[in-house]
Amino acid sequence: PKKSPKRASVKADSPDVKTQLIKKLDDETEKDSDIIVKGLMTDELKEREVGHVSRKVYVAWAKAAGGTWVGILIILCFGAVEGINVLSKWWLTYWSQHGSSESGEIQFLAVYAAINLAVIITTFIRVVIVMLAGLRASRRLFEELLDVVLRAPMSFFDTTPIGRILNRFSKDMYTIDENLVSTLRSYLSTIFSVVSTILVISSITPWFTVCLIPIIIFYVSQQMYFNITYRELKRMDSVIRSPLYALLGETLDGVSTIRAFGAEQSLLRRLVDMLNKQQNAYFLTCTAQCWLAIRLEIIGTFIILFACLSAVLQHGSHGGDAGFAGLAGLAISFALSVTQSLNWSVRMASDMEANMVAVERVEQYRKIPSEAARALDKDVALGPYWPSLGAIRFENAKLRYRPGLPLVLKGLNLYIPARSKVGICGRTGAGKSSLCLALMRIVELDTGSIKVDGVDIRTVGLSRLRSKIAVIPQDPVLFSGSVRTNLDPFNEFTDERLYEVLGRVGLYVDRAASSSSLSSMSERQTSPVVKSVEDEVFESGNNFSVGQRQLLVFARALLRGANVVIMDEATAAVDADTDARIQRVMRVDFQHATCITVAHRINSILDSDYILVMDDGRAAEFDTPANLLSRGGMFRDLVNASKEA
Numbered sequence: 001p002k003k004s005p006k007r008a009s010v011k012a013d014s015p016d017v018k019t020q021l022i023k024k025l026d027d028e029t030e031k032d033s034d035i036i037v038k039g040l041m042t043d044e045l046k047e048r049e050v051g052h053v054s055r056k057v058y059v060a061w062a063k064a065a066g067g068t069w070v071g072i073l074i075i076l077c078f079g080a081v082e083g084i085n086v087l088s089k090w091w092l093t094y095w096s097q098h099g100s101s102e103s104g105e106i107q108f109l110a111v112y113a114a115i116n117l118a119v120i121i122t123t124f125i126r127v128v129i130v131m132l133a134g135l136r137a138s139r140r141l142f143e144e145l146l147d148v149v150l151r152a153p154m155s156f157f158d159t160t161p162i163g164r165i166l167n168r169f170s171k172d173m174y175t176i177d178e179n180l181v182s183t184l185r186s187y188l189s190t191i192f193s194v195v196s197t198i199l200v201i202s203s204i205t206p207w208f209t210v211c212l213i214p215i216i217i218f219y220v221s222q223q224m225y226f227n228i229t230y231r232e233l234k235r236m237d238s239v240i241r242s243p244l245y246a247l248l249g250e251t252l253d254g255v256s257t258i259r260a261f262g263a264e265q266s267l268l269r270r271l272v273d274m275l276n277k278q279q280n281a282y283f284l285t286c287t288a289q290c291w292l293a294i295r296l297e298i299i300g301t302f303i304i305l306f307a308c309l310s311a312v313l314q315h316g317s318h319g320g321d322a323g324f325a326g327l328a329g330l331a332i333s334f335a336l337s338v339t340q341s342l343n344w345s346v347r348m349a350s351d352m353e354a355n356m357v358a359v360e361r362v363e364q365y366r367k368i369p370s371e372a373a374r375a376l377d378k379d380v381a382l383g384p385y386w387p388s389l390g391a392i393r394f395e396n397a398k399l400r401y402r403p404g405l406p407l408v409l410k411g412l413n414l415y416i417p418a419r420s421k422v423g424i425c426g427r428t429g430a431g432k433s434s435l436c437l438a439l440m441r442i443v444e445l446d447t448g449s450i451k452v453d454g455v456d457i458r459t460v461g462l463s464r465l466r467s468k469i470a471v472i473p474q475d476p477v478l479f480s481g482s483v484r485t486n487l488d489p490f491n492e493f494t495d496e497r498l499y500e501v502l503g504r505v506g507l508y509v510d511r512a513a514s515s516s517s518l519s520s521m522s523e524r525q526t527s528p529v530v531k532s533v534e535d536e537v538f539e540s541g542n543n544f545s546v547g548q549r550q551l552l553v554f555a556r557a558l559l560r561g562a563n564v565v566i567m568d569e570a571t572a573a574v575d576a577d578t579d580a581r582i583q584r585v586m587r588v589d590f591q592h593a594t595c596i597t598v599a600h601r602i603n604s605i606l607d608s609d610y611i612l613v614m615d616d617g618r619a620a621e622f623d624t625p626a627n628l629l630s631r632g633g634m635f636r637d638l639v640n641a642s643k644e645a
């Protein structure tokens with residue numbers, strides 16, 4: 001490793017030098033984190049849309065919420081609530097002018113109570129309808145998002161940082177669930193109340209309409225100015241959150257590595273740095289809101305002023321009529337409350353647009369291409385037993401992980417006879433795992449074809465294909481839950497069967513049955529790894545060693561049974577004894593299956609029927625081990641090397 005000359009040249013024992021050193025390190029990490037933050041962000045900044053949230057996004061949300069009829073129903077409800085509200089205030093005016101006798105009071109009061117009861121009931125109905133529509137929309141959107149992501153091809157996961165995906169599922173979905181509907185509700189109700197206020201004032205004092213024109217012009221111009229800024233700030237806020245989430249996730253995953261290297265401080269700094277950047281955007285959204293509030297207060301004040309002025313002006317033309325005085329009072333009381341409604345209407349309008357950005361971001365993911373079809377009509381024609389033999393033919397198979405990347409399989413030609421046991425070896429990066437992925441169509445071939453029992457796998461639905469091939473991957477994956485949920489997630493097998501396979505891989509010892517003959521090391525273990533199928537499995541199987549995890553995954557494959565079994569370094573982390581035992585189990589249990597075993601440990605594949613030596617994406621050698629050994633070549637070199645070791 002290169003040593004930085006500057007750091008090597010200073011003596012680290014004087015305190016001054018030490019603080020200097022620490023400061024220098026700090027600066028460097030700061031620079032690093034800056035670059036990382038920028039790098040992560042620019043990607044997503046590029047990805048983000050600019051300008052208005054397009055109408056399509058609103059339409060998509062409305063469609064998910066239930067479409068036109070639900071929309072009409074909601075508008076009607078809001079109209080009804082506002083209408084009855086105005087009626088209730090008007091009734092007060094009427095009452096104040098006509099109510100006089102004692103008996104009449106009760107009647108007036110009863111009508112007033114009835115009107116207000118109607119307000120309460122319609123408001124309740126309105127809230128329920130809007131909430132249900134919102135709930136429906138977010139459920140639909142979530143399901144669509146989940147569906148799209150689950151069907152996305154591997155290249156999507158390779159190129160998209162996990163934080164970005166999590167952000168869609170957490171922050172954006174939260175916004176749609178929690179904020180969008182309530183802002184929509186507030187927006188509609190304030191808009192309706194502003195409109196009703198203006199209608200009431202204009203109908204009582206028509207002079208008011210003249211002043212209304214400049215007010216509206218000012219209002220619209222301010223709102224547009226504000227909206228642009230506010231929307232972009234909100235977008236920034238969501239974009240900056242992604243690297244933050246990503247860093248948080250990575251830190252949690254790598255917490256032991258971070259501790260081991262004592263990198264807490266530098267990570268903390270990086271996190272604080274990102275938080276600061278995110279807070280910048282958030283703080284500015286708050287500032288922008290204050291800016292707007294001041295302007296709206298002014299508009300509200302002018303509305304009150306003009307409402308009063310026009311009442312005074314028109315008082316003369318009505319000749320001091322007492323009835324007009326009551327109505328003018330009504331108009332002014334409406335005007336007094338308009339400031340708040342105005343303020344809220346604009347804020348809610350921008351909030352709604354800003355929240356719609358969440359829908360926009362979720363909708364963006366709809367453009368992700370999907371994997372090939374899960375099921376095809378042709379699957380049925382294959383019959384239930386395909387592939388009964390498991391003969392595999394690669395014809396000039398070329399594979400690359402993504403367009404623009406170099407080929408990884410470079411024209412592979414290979415015929416694996418039915419039910420044979422094939423061992424694959426080759427240098428790191430030769431394409432062994434890629435070959436396995438191609439067989440499962442996790443990554444699709446560029447050109448060429450793979451035929452299983454004469455059927456091109458490209459013509460088979462993915463579910464069908466993948467259910468018939470068991471893969472034991474290079475890195476064993478367990479899920480938190482119990483041993484049972486890991487082996488048999490769909491509850492298809494009995495406990496006895498589970499214990500049997502666990503016993504076969506050496507993770508479970510049936511004390512009653514095994515007391516007589518104990519042979520291999522794993523059987524001699526005094527305490528078996530798995531005591532019951534209900535044993536807990538922690539997150540990603542952390543309470544098992546890597547070797548034990550591999551054995552569990554192997555047990556899972558045993559349970560499933562398949563006609564083609566692929567083991568990609570599945571026993572790399574277990575001891576030689578256990579490995580040999582697994583090979584034996586495989587020979588018996590997968591007797592009728594085609595088994596492909598990738599192994600660096602030559603011994604574990606020496607007694608295969610065939611050996612494939614991969615080299616740089618091609619099949620360098622393929623023959624029986626005996627032939628390869630006598631002929632000489634890469635395989636014999638590998639065997640000799642392993643013997644020397």
Ligand SMILES: Nc1ncnc2c1ncn2[C@@H]1O[C@H](COP(=O)(O)OP(=O)(O)OP(=O)(O)O)[C@@H](O)[C@H]1O
Nearest residue numbers: 158401405408427428429430431432433434435474
């Ligand atoms: N997800 C990926 N995206 C892009 N390139 C990849 C990806 N996975 C593997 N590669 C490239 O494909 C080549 C072959 O990788 P592969 O995993 O098939 O090697 P391997 O033979 O299984 O090696 P090992 O013995 O280390 O498991 C490598 O050069 C690697 O850079």
Ligand SMILES: [Mg+2]
Nearest residue numbers: 432433434474
């Ligand atoms: Mg590999």
